[in-house]
Amino acid sequence: MKPLSIITETFSESVIREMTRICDEAGGYNLSQGFPDFESPKAIQEAAIRAITAGYNQYPVTFGEPELREAISRKVRQYNNIECNPKTDITVTCGATEAMIATLKALINPGDEIIIFEPFYENYGPDSILSGATPRYVTLYGPDWRYSSDELAAAFNEKTKAIIINTPNNPTGKVFTKAELEEIAALCIKWDAYAVADEIYEHILYDGTEHISIASLPGMAERTITINSISKTYSVTGWRVGWAIAAPPITKRIRKVHDFFTVGAPTPFQHAAAEAMTYGPEYYEGLKSHYAEARDFILGALRTAGFQCELPKGAYYVLADASGIMERLGLTDDTAFSRKLIELTGVATVPGSSFYAEKAKGSRQVRFCFCKKWETLESVAQALTAKLPK
Numbered sequence: 100m101k102p103l104s105i106i107t108e109t110f111s112e113s114v115i116r117e118m119t120r121i122c123d124e125a126g127g128y129n130l131s132q133g134f135p136d137f138e139s140p141k142a143i144q145e146a147a148i149r150a151i152t153a154g155y156n157q158y159p160v161t162f163g164e165p166e167l168r169e170a171i172s173r174k175v176r177q178y179n180n181i182e183c184n185p186k187t188d189i190t191v192t193c194g195a196t197e198a199m200i201a202t203l204k205a206l207i208n209p210g211d212e213i214i215i216f217e218p219f220y221e222n223y224g225p226d227s228i229l230s231g232a233t234p235r236y237v238t239l240y241g242p243d244w245r246y247s248s249d250e251l252a253a254a255f256n257e258k259t260k261a262i263i264i265n266t267p268n269n270p271t272g273k274v275f276t277k278a279e280l281e282e283i284a285a286l287c288i289k290w291d292a293y294a295v296a297d298e299i300y301e302h303i304l305y306d307g308t309e310h311i312s313i314a315s316l317p318g319m320a321e322r323t324i325t326i327n328s329i330s331k332t333y334s335v336t337g338w339r340v341g342w343a344i345a346a347p348p349i350t351k352r353i354r355k356v357h358d359f360f361t362v363g364a365p366t367p368f369q370h371a372a373a374e375a376m377t378y379g380p381e382y383y384e385g386l387k388s389h390y391a392e393a394r395d396f397i398l399g400a401l402r403t404a405g406f407q408c409e410l411p412k413g414a415y416y417v418l419a420d421a422s423g424i425m426e427r428l429g430l431t432d433d434t435a436f437s438r439k440l441i442e443l444t445g446v447a448t449v450p451g452s453s454f455y456a457e458k459a460k461g462s463r464q465v466r467f468c469f470c471k472k473w474e475t476l477e478s479v480a481q482a483l484t485a486k487l488p489k
């Protein structure tokens with residue numbers, strides 16, 4: 100038989116999704132893949148059911164139902180300080196995942212480089228390969244996940260086509276400050292590069308931290324693609340509704356790619372999403388305070404169990420150092436450790452190496468996600484305390 104595509108040989112299956120399957124088989128606590136195990140708001144569920152019974156069951160407008168694009172445009176004007184025309188600047192996609200790959204497909208030519216902060220959400224690796232971009236990594240240094248300005252400046256050159264900024268950040272919980280975003284913006288302008296901003300955790304913030312969209316900074320609207328989705332904000336990760344906001348010339352390209360990739364995101368869920376976007380500030384405050392409590396609780400449990408970790412400023416993950424426990428268990432790599440952790444405690448995590456290009460950098464880390472109900476978090480805390488060697 101003729102060989103299959105070479106490109107698909109160069110990356111592996113998603114470890115995040117694989118860990119979910121391993122966890123399901125073991126009947127464990129899934130603190131690996133970032134999705135809530137509690138119900139989404141009743142109101143959004145009812146809106147989806149209403150949309151289905153109202154007959155929204157055929158293909159949507161390929162680049163998004165007008166109601167949803169209008170709702171997105173209103174929301175980003177208010178929350179993100181981004182002006183966008185719903186007719187020309189928005190593409191609704193199957194989740195932020197499709198928005199990212201469609202954006203890169205729309206931007207990248209052979210030989211182009213993209214800058215990615217490391218550790219990074221694992222999709223960005225295969226996304227770069229599939230779009231043909233050469234990634235250049237800029238390290239985020241723990242414990243507070245700062246980058247070096249010199250290293251960032253050195254990563255830009257005439258081949259730089261784009262930089263991916265994920266704020267709040269998965270897996271570190273870093274929230275990029277205004278000064279950092281201004282520094283990145285100045286480099287994008289200097290090198291004529293695009294900013295691809297994945298802001299899916301924009302409402303999950305702690306300790307009074309503020310979310311800033313790089314598209315709102317001077318000179319950035321025309322060179323930024325802002326990606327988001329309803330998945331995390333409204334706890335509906337299975338609905339697959341996301342979007343990319345960009346100036347018309349970029350949007351035109353993204354829409355073409357999106358149309359041939361998937362035609363459209365699920366129609367009834369787009370209508371429900373448009374309704375969810377009219378929720379008042381109390382909804383977002385509730386989400387924030389629930390996750391703030393969960394964060395403090397899980398951090399306490401992890402530290403008691405012997406992990407080293409810092410409070411994330413945003414998103415719902417903790418990237419924890421497991422060196423001490425690994426040593427006590429006689430293990431030297433993160434994948435073996437996360438498998439052992441499921442076996443001993445039933446707790447599923449994501450091995451740290453999934454978030455690094457150079458796998459060894461994550462070999463002492465595992466990521467816990469804490470978007471789970473109290474019952475789950477309490478059982479996890481008990482299991483970790485009782486079953487790990489001290």
Ligand code: GLN
Binds near residue numbers: 115131132133134
């Ligand atoms: N963003 C989530 C995570 O990092 C998962 C997203 C996905 O699996 N599509 O766990």
